[in-house]
Amino acid sequence: xxxxxxxxxxxxxxxxxxxxxxxxxxxxxxxxxxxxxxxxxxxxxxxxxxxxxxxxxxxxxxxxxxxxxxxxxxxxxxxxxxxxxxxxxxxxxxxxxxxxxxxxxxxxxxxxxxxxxxxxxxxxxxxxxxxxxxxxxxxxxxxxxxxxxxxxxxxxxxxxxxxxxxxxxxxxxxxxxxxxxxxxxxxxxxxxxxxxxxxxxxxxxxxxxxxxxxxxxxxxxxxxxxxxxxxxxxxxxxxxxxxxxxxxxxxxxxxxxxxxxxxxxxxxxxxxxxxxxxxxxxxxxxxxxxxxxxxxxxxxxxxxxxxxxxxxxxxxxxxxxxxxxxxxxxxxxxxxxxxxxxxxxxxxxxxxxxxxxxxxxxxxxxxx
Numbered sequence: 394x395x396x397x398x399x400x401x402x403x404x405x406x407x408x409x410x411x412x413x414x415x416x417x418x419x420x421x422x423x424x425x426x427x428x429x430x431x432x433x434x435x436x437x438x439x440x441x442x443x444x445x446x447x448x449x450x451x452x453x454x455x456x457x458x459x460x461x462x463x464x465x466x467x468x469x470x471x472x473x474x475x476x477x478x479x480x481x482x483x484x485x486x487x488x489x490x491x492x493x494x495x496x497x498x499x500x501x502x503x504x505x506x507x508x509x510x511x512x513x514x515x516x517x518x519x520x521x522x523x524x525x526x527x528x529x530x531x532x533x534x535x536x537x538x539x540x541x542x543x544x545x546x547x548x549x550x551x552x553x554x555x556x557x558x559x560x561x562x563x564x565x566x567x568x569x570x571x572x573x574x575x576x577x578x579x580x581x582x583x584x585x586x587x588x589x590x591x592x593x594x595x596x597x598x599x600x601x602x603x604x605x606x607x608x609x610x611x612x613x614x615x616x617x618x619x620x621x622x623x624x625x626x627x628x629x630x631x632x633x634x635x636x637x638x639x640x641x642x643x644x645x646x647x648x649x650x651x652x653x654x655x656x657x658x659x660x661x662x663x664x665x666x667x668x669x670x671x672x673x674x675x676x677x678x679x680x681x682x683x684x685x686x687x688x689x690x691x692x693x694x695x696x697x698x699x700x701x702x703x704x705x706x707x708x709x710x711x712x713x714x715x716x717x718x719x720x721x722x723x724x725x726x727x728x729x730x731x732x733x734x735x736x737x738x739x740x741x742x743x744x745x746x747x748x749x750x751x752x753x754x755x756x757x758x759x760x761x
């Protein structure tokens with residue numbers, strides 16, 4: 394076994410967005426190396442489809458704790474109980490590494506070395522999406538995140554842009570690494586392309602900026618299809634006239650949608666990585682993305698970028714790609730070639746390396 398120091402990993406996750414997909418993909422990759430994963434989810438309970446996804450992955454066990462996610466307003470009072478539940482899982486299961494996909498419990502007395510992965514955060518979301526710092530109502534959250542990060546020997550992020558945001562907002566981590574997220578290319582085969590513009594994501598999340606896409610949709614030659622959850626976790630629904638809402642699709646149906654769409658558009662204001670973009674690129678879509686630092690970092694020269702606040706540019710860009718098939722196919726080819734850098738294998742190898750370094754104490758534990 395190439396990683397004898399790492400045989401059991403306790404990993405936290407939630408079931409609302411891309412962290413769930415990421416966690417299952419990583420657990421699948423770790424399982425191929427004989428590593429057992431105990432996946433502890435917080436927030437909304439996994440539904441029947443998600444439980445079936447997890448059950449199909451070798452060496453993966455699933456546990457759910459009925460506690461609110463740390464970024465939910467008024468969740469502070471329940472975070473201590475959530476931490477006690479996670480700590481008991483770790484004490485009973487005795488992992489070699491604790492992998493936290495959230496921040497606030499990084500300061501617990503874990504029985505094994507811990508790392509925190511910075512997928513996104515409220516404070517960077519506010520700055521990039523609304524152009525202002527998070528308000529007073531987020532002070533407890535900021536303190537909790539800062540405390541968790543400072544107590545963790547290693548912070549990982551999927552892009553340098555996100556890692557820099559963490560350092561700027563909460564203080565530089567003791568050790569910070571970039572490990573790109575990844576997907577398996579064989580899960581997103583291109584199909585016969587149709588005259589469809591696709592978008593996917595949480596419709597209620599302002600960061601995805603799907604309202605801008607819906608705004609220009611009536612002026613386009615092709616229909617715009619948007620897949621994803623339209624009901625926010627704390628109530629309210631997104632309403633987007635002018636587009637076809639596909640709802641929340643199963644993984645298989647989502648892969649089919651990527652495979653048949655010719656263009657994938659996500660004019661995001663904030664996207665620390667964007668798994669849906671990677672999936673679309675693997676499936677042979679031309680990419681039209683918001684012109685933000687993280688997406689430039691990942692897709693420079695492999696996507697067409699538009700300012701997130703410029704409907705005229707988005708309308709013109711999508712219009713040109715629908716009218717010019719040679720240009721569209723050229724961009725799709727560039728995206729597919731770039732996507733091969735971000736595979737599940739590369740991601741898994743990156744995490745196994747840092748797990749092993751933690752387990753061998755090559756990354757020193759925090760002493761204060």
